Amino acid sequence: MTLVSNFFSENDPDSACRSFSQLLAGAMASPAAISAQRPSFSALSAAENGSMKNKEAIDGGGEDDFRLNRPSGLVIAQPPMFTIPPGLSPATLLDSPGFLSSGQAPFGMSHQQTLAQVTAQAVQAHTQTQIQTEYTSLSAAPAASLPQIPSFTSNTATHQQMPQPMQEHNVVKEPSDFSHSDQRPHPSFAIGKPADDGYNWRKYGQKQVKGSEYPRSYYKCTHPKCSVKKQVERSVDGQVTEIIYKGQHNHQPPQSNKRVKDTGNPSNSELGSEAHAGNLNKSKEVVSSYSLSMKDQESSQAAPEQLSGLSDSEEVVDAETKVDERDEDEPESKRRFSCLPNCEGFHHVIFLIYPIILIAVIIHAHCAGT
């Protein structure tokens, strides 16, 4: 909160009298800010292309990172709070009734208070992972993550990387960052079986991929009529660093208690199942994929809709499609991301755009029972 309040006070003594929209407008007045945010909030591939160029400019160019050309541009080692659901613009978020509400949030904490907490956590988390983040941005993260904030890398140590719009290919890469002690991986994503998403997987291969720190494991869905595959990269300590889903389940997730027992966390299985349930009975020619965010400490309890937020192409991200379908007729400004089915809570996603930091904060409002 100190960071936020300081920023506002330093940049505008009258900030107390200004709305976030006004602040945003001011931030966006900067060409850097504009160029920085466009790729983040747009699915335009052109923006991504531009971002690539920007990255080269930032990095001095010529960095031959094999991942730069990979279609899945979502690999960003970022603190958990920065997951940004697709289809949301800063203005949309800032126009959110919940966000603009100056009163108490329905869950007993004002958004300002929540924002303060989340922001503080974000800053702390980012500080802890900065080294890894920077490393990843060079060696693992697609260029798309950096160019969105062209001036950030050089201006501050607290620069943020934003998720990149959905790639043109139907593969979603889902990185995870469990390096910080206060954001331990979800048990089901930790050592042992691949990320428990409610389906059964059989490992059919493992390969040490060039440029990747960790070996990549290949899994197939064990369902006889399902050809979904996924690739999992796991660090030496068993923590999942990245999951790539390929394909689309054409069956219900097995309703096995064993699965729940294995993970010891039914909510996660439910989470995965929910996401996959959204995939069912959808006929798509394209290979679809979806993602499970494992690095969002809040998302460990969150709805799949939010988990898919790293991607912004609902045409290929089914879980997200589920959201879009539900909110299709709802004004964008009222969009929010609901929690688990039995939870009345929802997520507000707030973008904070500073001249040097672009942060998305997710405020998770649980139902009273949780």
Add this chain to the structure above:
DNA sequence: AGCCTTTGACCAGCG
């Protein structure tokens, strides 16, 4: 016995 993981070999795409 069945299913799983492991792991070296093989294959295809690309420069």
Add this chain to the structure above:
DNA sequence: TCGCTGGTCAAAGGC
């Protein structure tokens, strides 16, 4: 054509 790389196959072994 050759080498590199990512993805897959399939035999072997474990549970």
